[in-house]
Amino acid sequence: MIELDPIDRKILAALQADGRMSNLEVAELVGLSPTPCSRRIKRLEESGVIQGYAARINPLALGLSICVVVSVRLAKQTPDAASQFLSAIEDRPEITECLLVTGSVDYLLRVWVKDIEALRQFISEALQAIPCVAETSTMVILDTTKSNGLSTVDTARTGPR
Amino acid sequence: MIELDPIDRKILAALQADGRMSNLEVAELVGLSPTPCSRRIKRLEESGVIQGYAARINPLALGLSICVVVSVRLAKQTPDAASQFLSAIEDRPEITECLLVTGSVDYLLRVWVKDIEALRQFISEALQAIPCVAETSTMVILDTTKSNGLSTVDTARTGPR
DNA sequence: GTTGAAACTTATTAAAC
DNA sequence: GTTTAATAAGTTTCAAC
Numbered sequence: 001m002i003e004l005d006p007i008d009r010k011i012l013a014a015l016q017a018d019g020r021m022s023n024l025e026v027a028e029l030v031g032l033s034p035t036p037c038s039r040r041i042k043r044l045e046e047s048g049v050i051q052g053y054a055a056r057i058n059p060l061a062l063g064l065s066i067c068v069v070v071s072v073r074l075a076k077q078t079p080d081a082a083s084q085f086l087s088a089i090e091d092r093p094e095i096t097e098c099l100l101v102t103g104s105v106d107y108l109l110r111v112w113v114k115d116i117e118a119l120r121q122f123i124s125e126a127l128q129a130i131p132c133v134a135e136t137s138t139m140v141i142l143d144t145t146k147s148n149g150l151s152t153v154d155t156a157r158t159g160p161r
Numbered sequence: 162m163i164e165l166d167p168i169d170r171k172i173l174a175a176l177q178a179d180g181r182m183s184n185l186e187v188a189e190l191v192g193l194s195p196t197p198c199s200r201r202i203k204r205l206e207e208s209g210v211i212q213g214y215a216a217r218i219n220p221l222a223l224g225l226s227i228c229v230v231v232s233v234r235l236a237k238q239t240p241d242a243a244s245q246f247l248s249a250i251e252d253r254p255e256i257t258e259c260l261l262v263t264g265s266v267d268y269l270l271r272v273w274v275k276d277i278e279a280l281r282q283f284i285s286e287a288l289q290a291i292p293c294v295a296e297t298s299t300m301v302i303l304d305t306t307k308s309n310g311l312s313t314v315d316t317a318r319t320g321p322r
Numbered sequence: 323g324t325t326g327a328a329a330c331t332t333a334t335t336a337a338a339c
Numbered sequence: 340g341t342t343t344a345a346t347a348a349g350t351t352t353c354a355a356c
Binding site (some may be wrong): 001002004009012013016017018019020030047048049050051052053055056057058061062063065069086089090095096097098099100101103104105108112137138139140141142143144145146156 | 163164165170171174176177178179180181192206208209211212214215216217218219222223224230247250251256257258259260262263264265267269276282298299300301302303304305307317
């Protein structure tokens with residue numbers, strides 16, 4: 001694990017808030033001159049603390065107006081069932097996140113759809129069509145606080161057919 | 162809603178994958194010359210499709226090795242209870258996301274902690290100390306597929322005291 | 323750690339097609 | 340939409356302190 005001093009943390013906070021901030025701006029913000037600031041940023045990138053940069057895209061602007069969390073319980077927790085489930089998941093662009101969790105369910109999925117019909121279709125045709133899926137429960141997200149606003153969206157999906 | 166053609170979508174995909182890609186690189190990738198590409202990117206930014214840019218930070222590198230999803234049920238769903246809960250949530254830096262959802266629970270929280278002891282402490286001292294919280298259930302995230310890798314982490318939290 | 327300077331790359335704008 | 344050219348700005352590297 002790399003050691004981070006308070007200045008490194010300030011740099012991370014700055015680049016987390018604005019990933020396109022120039023080295024000069026970051027340097028001024030954290031109270032360094034550009035040269036050592038640039039060195040620190042490069043060190044943070046090369047050590048993997050900063051994994052990369054991304055545009056934050058607004059799913060609503062792509063016509064995806066509904067976001068849900070779906071909990072999934074598999075019929076059995078065998079490696080075969082898991083890999084069958086995951087490969088089925090892989091092909092669905094509306095799933096932006098898939099978490100394997102402990103507890104009474106096995107997976108949590110984050111799913112973006114454009115309307116209720118698309119949601120119905122996703123649940124019945126995509127999810128419940130997977131043989132090893134025993135039970136699903138859909139929670140519609142009504143509001144988001146403390147969001148990072150960072151949803152990776154499949155931009156190819158909502159376009160002209 | 163802004164109209165997006167296939168080239169716009171390619172631009173979004175490119176900047177989602179690498180938010181620091183230069184206009185020249187994006188232009189070449191999508192098959193445009195730099196001038197119109199720059200205009201499109203600016204249009205996407207100004208229309209809110211691109212909300213901003215962010216560094217992707219690896220929470221593990223900050224010493225946060227455990228991520229959990231906590232479902233929370235409130236004793237009653239009154240506006241008072243909700244605002245009491247949300248203001249208590251606001252102060253906790255380990256909570257990186259808070260979703261209001263439909264279904265058998267009221268909120269889903271995403272929480273990063275450095276170890277099990279910090280998790281225990283968070284649940285007992287932070288969460289269950291909120292008066293209106295009736296029930297919580299913690300799911301430890303064992304694996305993440307299809308992650309966007311974009312967790313906004315409070316970089317000030319794990320540093321020297 | 324700091325400053326300053328040079329070489330290189332990029333962004334932006336304007337003009338012409 | 341394209342190309343070209345000019346200006347402005349940022350990055351990187353080097354030296355010296």
